[in-house]
Amino acid sequence: MSPLPFEIGQKASLTKRFSAAEVGAFAGLSEDFNPLHLDPAFAATTPFERPIVHGMLLASLFSGLLGQQLPGKGTVYLGQSLSFKQPVFVGDGVTAEVEIIALRADKPIITLATRIVIAAGALAVTGEAVVKFG
Numbered sequence: 800m801s802p803l804p805f806e807i808g809q810k811a812s813l814t815k816r817f818s819a820a821e822v823g824a825f826a827g828l829s830e831d832f833n834p835l836h837l838d839p840a841f842a843a844t845t846p847f848e849r850p851i852v853h854g855m856l857l858a859s860l861f862s863g864l865l866g867q868q869l870p871g872k873g874t875v876y877l878g879q880s881l882s883f884k885q886p887v888f889v890g891d892g893v894t895a896e897v898e899i900i901a902l903r904a905d906k907p908i909i910t911l912a913t914r915i916v917i918a919a920g921a922l923a924v925t926g927e928a929v930v931k932f933g
Contacts, residue, residue: 805899805909805932811869812896815860817852819889825856836889851886857924860895861913869897870909870932877908881926885917892918897928907933 819837826832831853834841842850858881865874887893894916901910908931915924 805870805902807899807902809869810896810898811864812894813860813864813868814892814894816892817856817887817889819850822850822852822856822889825853829853829855831855847886847888850889852889852891854881854883854924857887857893857895857915858913858926860893860915861897861926861928864895864897865911865928865930869899869911870930873933875931876928877931878929879913879926881913881924883924884922887915887917887923893923894918900927907931 822836826837835845835847836850836853839850842848858879861879862876865876866872896914896916897911899909900912903909908929911928911930913924913926913928914922917923
């Protein structure tokens with residue numbers, strides 16, 4: 800039995816739908832005004848055919864999960880890998896999930912699998928986060 804308050808396999812998730820206004824606000828904060836995210840007329844000329852959510856805006860859901868749910872308040876990011884598998888369109892519902900996959904016995908460090916799934920069931924983003932808690 801682990802002396803840590805966490806165990807491998809623990810999960811947390813949240814569901815979100817990004818509006819055009821939220822994507823626009825993120826563009827302002829990040830200085831990423833790529834019309835692929837903001838301009839339906841421009842996006843219509845691309846293979847995506849409509850605006851897509853910034854990948855880093857999607858990934859920001861992991862920060863919320865890690866800092867609020869698992870491990871929770873006081874968590875500090877040490878690293879994050881990301882792989883973008885398919886686009887998420889403005890207005891699509893997504894579920895972000897983190898799952899503990901490794902615990903350090905010598906330090907308060909946790910590795911978590913990170914995933915974002917589109918409401919239709921397709922995997923949009925995968926990765927791993929390493930965090931320090933406590």
